[in-house]
C-alpha cells in the first residue's frame with residue numbers, strides 16, 4: 660500500500676472541520692501532479708460518522724483510523740507520539756496539517772520526532788521537481804515568500820484557513836485501514852477540565868461588524884456605536900488601542916493578536932487599517948468601508964443605512 664500524501668484530520672466530534680477538506684484539496688493538487696496516493700489519518704473516539712464522510716466523498720485513496728478512548732479529548736502528549744508512529748509506518752512524502760492551534764502543536768511536535776522539515780502557516784503548495792513549492796505570508800502579511808523544500812522524507816506543511824484551494828479532484832476509491840494505538844504508559848499531560856470560552860459576543864461569526872479605532876477618542880463614544888451595531892443587527896469590534904485602553908474586552912479585538920472576522924460588511928470608524936488589523940489572515944471581508952466622518956457626521960443609523968444602500972449592500 661502506497662500513500663505518499665497524508666492529511667492529519669481535524670474534526671469536532673461528529674463533524675469534519677472544513678480545514679480538513681481544504682487540506683485534502685491541496686493534497687489532491689500535489690497528488691494529481693505527482694501521480695501519488697492521498698490518505699487521511701484520523702484519531703478520536705467513535706469515529707464512524709467521520710470515517711463515512713471521508714470514505715464516501717471519493718476524494719482520497721486511504722483513511723487510517725485510530726479509534727480509541729485515549730483520543731477522545733485532544734491531548735498533545737497522546738496524539739503526537741501516536742501520529743509519529745503512524746507516519747513512520749505509512750511513510751508518506753508529505754504530511755499536511757491545519758495551521759490551527761492543534762495542527763501547529765502537532766506539526767511542531769512531529770518535526771523533531773521525525774527529523775522532518777516543517778514549513779508553517781502556508782497559503783498554497785504545489786509539486787516541484789523532487790520536492791514542493793509552498794507560499795507563506797511573511798512580516799505580518801506584508802508580503803508572500805515562496806519556499807522550495809526538497810530531498811526530505813517526509814516534509815511537514817501546516818496550511819492556514821484562508822488558503823482557498825481549487826476543489827476539482829479526480830474521483831478516488833477509498834480503502835479504510837483501522838489501526839491500534841501504539842501508545843503505552845501514562846500520558847505526561849492530562850486534560851483536567853474543558854469549558855467554553857466566556858465570550859459575551861462572538862464577533863467571529865457576525866455578518867455585520869462595526870469596528871471602532873483610536874480616533875473615537877472617548878469611551879463615552881462607544882454607546883453610539885453599540886446602538887448602531889444593534890440597530891444594524893451586527894456586533895461591535897475594535898482595533899487594539901481601544902482594547903489596550905480597556906474600553907472593550909479582548910474578545911472584541913480584530914487582528915493579528917486578536918480575532919479573525921469574516922462578515923459581509925465591515926464598517927471601520929477612526930481606524931487606519933494597519934497591516935496587523937486588516938491583512939487577509941485576520942479579515943475575510945468582501946466589503947471593507949473606512950468612514951472618515953466620526954466628528955463631522957454624528958453616528959446615526961439613517962446615515963449608515965443610506966451609505967450602505969448607496970454601496971448596494973442589502974441589510
Ligand SMILES: Cc1cc2nc3c(=O)[nH]c(=O)nc-3n(C[C@H](O)[C@H](O)[C@H](O)COP(=O)(O)OP(=O)(O)OC[C@H]3O[C@@H](n4cnc5c(N)ncnc54)[C@H](O)[C@@H]3O)c2cc1C
Pocket residue numbers: 871872873874897898899900901912913914915916917918928929930931932933934935936950951952953954955
Ligand atoms: C505584533 C503586533 C500585533 C498587532 N496586533 C494588532 C491587532 O490584532 N489588532 C489591531 O487593531 N492592531 C494590532 N496591532 C497594532 C497595529 O499596528 C496598529 O497600531 C493599530 O491597529 C492602530 O489602531 P487604529 O487604526 O485604531 O489607530 P490609528 O492607526 O492611530 O488610526 C486612527 C485613524 O483614525 C483616523 N482619524 C483621526 N481622526 C478621525 C476622525 N475624526 N474621523 C475619522 N477618522 C479619524 C486617522 O486618520 C487614522 O487613520 C499590532 C501590532 C503589532 C506590532
